[in-house]
Amino acid sequence: ATNSLAKDKIVVGMARPISGWMAVIGDSAFRPVYETWVKEVNAKGGIYVKEYGKKLPIELLIYDDKSDVGTMTRLTEKLIVQDKVDFLWPACGTAFVFAQAPIANKHGYILLTAEGGATQVKEMLRSLPYVFVGLSFSDWYQLPVFAELLGEKGAKTAYIMYVGDLFGIEYSGVAGIEFPKHGIDIVGISSVPPGAKDLSPIIKKAKASNADVFCCFGYPDQVLPATGTSIALGFNPKAWIGGPGANFGFYHTTFGPAVEGVMGFTSFSPKQSAAAKELADKLYAGKPEEIQDFWGHPLYWASLEFWKQAIEKAGTLDQKVIRDIMATQKFKTVLGPTWFENGLMAKECHTGEIGQWQKGMFEVVGPKKHATAKFVYPKPPWPKPKPKK
Amino acid sequence: MPILEGKGVTKYFGGLVAVSNVDFKVEQGEALGLIGPNGAGKTTLFNLISAALVPKPGTIRFKGENITGLKPYKICRMVVARTFQLVKVFADMPALSNVILGSYFGMSPGMSSKDAVREATELLEFVGLSAVKGTPAKDLTLANQKRLEVARALATNPELLLLDEMMAGLNPTEVGQAMELVTRIRDKGITIIMIEHVMKAIMNVCERIIVLHHGAKIAEGTPQEIVTSKKVIEVYLGEKAHAGS
Amino acid sequence: MIVTFLDIVIAGLLMGGIYALIAVGLSLQYGVARVLNISHGEFIMIGAFGTWMLYKMVGINPLITLAMCGPVLFLIGFFLHKTLFRSLLASSASADIFEAKSMLASFGLLFIIQNIAILTWGADIKSYSYLNYGVNLGGALFAANRLVTLLFAVVISTAFYLFLAFTRLGKGIRAAAQDPRTAGLMGVNINQVLALCFGFGAVMAGLAGGLLSMCYPITTTMGMEYTIIAIIVVVLGGLGSIVGSFIGGFLLGIIGSIVTYIEPGLAMVSYYVIFIVLLLAKPTGILGK
Amino acid sequence: MDITTLTSKKSLVWWVIILIIFILLAFVPLYAPGYAAILLISILMYVILTVSWVMFSGSTGYMSLAPAVFFGVGIYASAIIGGKLPFPIVVGIGGLASFCLALLVGALTLRLRGIYFAIFTFGLVMLMAHSLLFWELHVTGTRGRFVIVMGYNTIYYYLLGIFVLLLLTAYLINRSRFGLALQSIGQEEDAAAHTGVNVTMLKVTTFAISAFFMGAAGAVMATKWTYIDPFIAFNPFYSFMPVVMAIFGGMGQLFGPIIGAVILTYLEEFLITKFAELYMLIFGTILVIAILYLPDGLVGLIQKMWNRYSERKHADT
Amino acid sequence: MLEVSNIDTFYGKIQALWGVSLKIDEAEIVALVGANGAGKTTLLNTISGLLRPASGSVEFLDKRIDGLKSHAIVELGMSHIPEGRGLFADMSVRENLEMGAYTKRVWKHKQEILDKVYQLFPILKARQGQLARTLSGGEQQMVAIGRGLMSRPRLCIIDEPSSGLAPLMVDEMFSIIQGLRDQGIAIFLIEQNVQQTLEIADRAYVLENGRVTLEGESKKLLEEELIRKAYLGL
């Protein structure tokens, strides 16, 4: 879709969940990042494309997929076939990305995913040369790092609660492989279906199991109530880790200092470098703490930076050329030197995997070479319940 | 052989026995009256015969065949048709369609649509509703809805017709017309059981009357026997009505 | 610690209280006003966000907010009926038609309310922590906020039940539910009563939302989930039966809790299984007639 | 409506018009740009769901909220056996699986009336989704499934074929004595039974036939979704939409639901692409206004205008 | 007490009443006689506010009521016992009766009035806890009449009360109606039992095709040849 020489903008199309149950994620994860990033790039005139000899600003064309996969695939095709957008940015959610990837690939559109991607995608990537994944994976990095941290501290037992979807199954499954490697027994495991409200029976079981480690592989919908219930019922494992939810600012604003020592997934800390600090300021300065996300945001940002440089390097909007560059070259991003291997952002590029709340900051504690703080184990118990009036 | 025969027919609603151990026989071609005080169990007995309810215990035989526990539509296709005390017409359908349905699904299903329309038109004429055949049933007056029910029942081509208070709400002149209608139906050879509180009609149309009280049969006989029965006068007719008829 | 049976049952009651409260509101709107209000959950969401907002921004105690939310939601519900549903009622030829249309209209309302809420509050998750400490009940621990929730739910629903069963207006409401035309002949001001019911239903939803926000994270898209639960409970309990909704709510809560204890993965499945089995066994609900 | 009107001269004109429309539809992929076919696919999908829904619910008055179940069964069938068997067989199996499930559900729910039936069927959608989730999690260990991909044109023609079959079936049922019987069930079920209608049999069969078409449509559509899991396949949204579309279009005539489905699908498409942030607000408002001011749906409005027009014509002459 | 002047009532485009006028005085029984579909029910519904006349006026106790809603008219002291019973199907017999006393004026006295109604219809007392829906046709009719009396009306308009009642009960019902008049309640009665009705009524109107065609003292009307032919079947 790149022949007219009179081109004066780059149109990027997206089918996003603006309404429906997925809007929760769509609103807080990738969206604040691409909004800030596009504004910044356009403020500088856009992306330089040699073919046109000028900078082209980015224009977003966003459709609402109503959180429905059927609608999302249809809109993706509309963006490609009818609107003939220059680029496609990803849908939201693992299942959605899975459905979208083959379509983008078939039409030869690059798809650089954001919110979503599970290990299963790794096998797919070989057959989907146009798909690139920026998030990090359970089996590949996060949980090995987590298990190693725990093993070193002598944790012996773990209790796992997971939400019954791709994400939950995967993380609990990988934990089942990684934990024993470090001498940690899984003493209990419960799946909760999406929508289940009362988690107290599970927390009580976990408490009864006396496990050293409690894992809540769920979304904010599960992580927040699981935390609340753990506090109320005085369940104090030595380590408490939550899936997406524990890494967000709103987690801290909800429970305040009580979250001290709680762990989650992360990819960076503003303490790590000047660039990291700058990014944090760009995204969060002057905004409510709620919106902070130390796992996804930096990775999405880095992916966008990478993508832009690939286009500039290609000097054209031709997807094939850009794809080849993305698949083979290194660029500097907020994470440092960044590149993709077999469609995955290389392990070496990630600047953090496991985070822990310490004194109101979400610190990187693993892997050690990227740590900004020491891993605190056991975590301090929840503050004593004090009825306030 | 009687066309319809009930043995020990009983129905409980919770603790209340609505029909209690009733035996009855209906002969081919006769018109049988069913009377009794309000709440005596008459409608319930109709419901049992037409299989809207199942007797427990008791059996009902149609032409010697046990029909207890069959589905209503089966009963209908076995040529027993009924009307309802509280009318149940197909409210939004035109009068004609109400009747056509009976032709389609009654005794001889598989009738061609042309024949069905013709038959239904004739039946509407027969009950005196030709003028309103295109009117939705819900816009007919109550009396006309009752006649429509009769036409619909007739359309199923029954041998036995159950009429539940078809004359309630009619004035004496109209009752006269209705009586004539019933007689004409009978002349077609259709056996009739009718529930009625209008004694004049019962007296004139029926050869035999069964009286229910508290679910049980308390009397059975010719109209003359019934209206002179002390028991019936006491629980049902009252002195005045007796004199009046 | 041994998780006792009592423990599970009380946990179920805690959940059931909220379910009951949600359902009572819908039961009123459907049972009397004949509006199967698909947007019921959106009123819950409004209550929840109102409470959250006042707590986060102004620091008002959520329990006090309840008292403020009530009247506001009542007015919204009342006027919605006075305008929208009343003219639907006037233009519908039969009760069935009105039911279909009003359900559709409430579907439209759901869309409208949710979109406005997303524009106002965003779609992301909100939560706060209130009265989040353990309370010891006969050896078992429970979160204080959920106990408070149960208490309120029971008090509100009971008060409402007493109102319906024993006051003149309450009886008028029930009569209107069954035959509005005849109720009018008895002297019941139908339009007023229907609007009142709709208003009361909205109040119940709002209060339930406020209470929910103390225990669970909230989002502007959360409504549907609760609407579904409410509908299930209402049908489970028997349409139009306030007591039935009450029992249905607790039943669902307790069974859910037991199943969650045994196999959490089946928690949601069990809701629907109970519902379906019960409906097949008793097609008109627990207290349906 | 008089039974004989369908064979009158006036209706011949209608038949010709319908035929022309179908011929035009048959050639769409040949002259329309790619996306028209894509949009038509989703319009056809909704039309099929809506018309099948009306086939059972419209006349009997039993409001089924089960379309998502049957649609979902088709989708799953396609996900499981798609690619292993020839596609027409896959579609047939999708439809048949739904048909059988509907027979079972229908037989189970005979005693339920009114809203109880509606909610029961809705519960079924959720039950399917959650139990399938549990099953896949704990028994088969599957995590979602990829579905074979088909070209637009193939999908389009399959849907068109299903639609034609559906229309024929609906028309034949409406015309036959069963159409009248279904209507009578909707009005006064007891009386229908006592007039010789085998109510149970008729209800269950019609329910299953309508499920067949939904299942077949699901099997075809799955190939456009490429990836599914229990919650994607059993989405209650697909239960509500047919109801909304049918009422919006007006259920008095066969073409009412079709018009409703076409217009609402197009409207939705327009809004989610042009007014993504306000889609729900506008859609909801239009819905509310339509219900308020179009008491008999779009078809009612058209008929009213037609009547007024012909009245005026009469007055003039 | 009640004065109906010149009313026209329509169902959509169909006119059902044509310039009907009539009058009812305190403590009298006025009968309305007419064939099926003559418009009797329509007339009653127009009086009690269920339908609106297109033109003409209805005055009750010197107040115009033709624009009022039915609930407001009840408050003024008129009670309408509708055709086809119209019970609250899922409420008990007792609750149905209590609904009759819904107006603020009488709600306080509902218990004593209830006792009186139970005296009139002992069977209702026996069935007081039963749901109205499960009553037999005749029992339902009794509840409807009893409920109409619960509001302590000044004027009671009754639509075909004897329909579906056993002969014994019909007699009973007529004596109840006479008893009401003796208590000073005015009665406007539609009945198909024309003979008995005209015997107890003071005056009567005859309605044909939506028009009043005859009126006068009922004893006199009983003798009219026309009436005897058309309504008494003689």
Ligand SMILES: Nc1ncnc2c1ncn2[C@@H]1O[C@H](COP(=O)(O)OP(=O)(O)OP(=O)(O)O)[C@@H](O)[C@H]1O
């Ligand atoms: N479904 C039911 N549940 C409980 N009781 C019932 C039910 N149906 C009928 N009854 C009771 O059974 C008795 C008989 O009722 P039925 O309708 O047969 O009387 P009936 O003889 O037809 O009276 P009527 O002449 O007044 O119509 C009545 O007392 C009634 O209250």
Ligand SMILES: Nc1ncnc2c1ncn2[C@@H]1O[C@H](COP(=O)(O)OP(=O)(O)OP(=O)(O)O)[C@@H](O)[C@H]1O
């Ligand atoms: N809802 C309605 N819509 C249209 N027409 C109606 C409606 N109700 C009644 N009618 C017509 O109005 C006329 C008068 O009906 P109405 O019920 O007042 O008669 P009635 O004298 O009470 O008869 P009945 O003795 O059968 O009770 C009849 O022709 C009837 O068909």
Ligand SMILES: [Mg+2]
């Ligand atoms: Mg009876």
Ligand SMILES: [Mg+2]
């Ligand atoms: Mg009448």
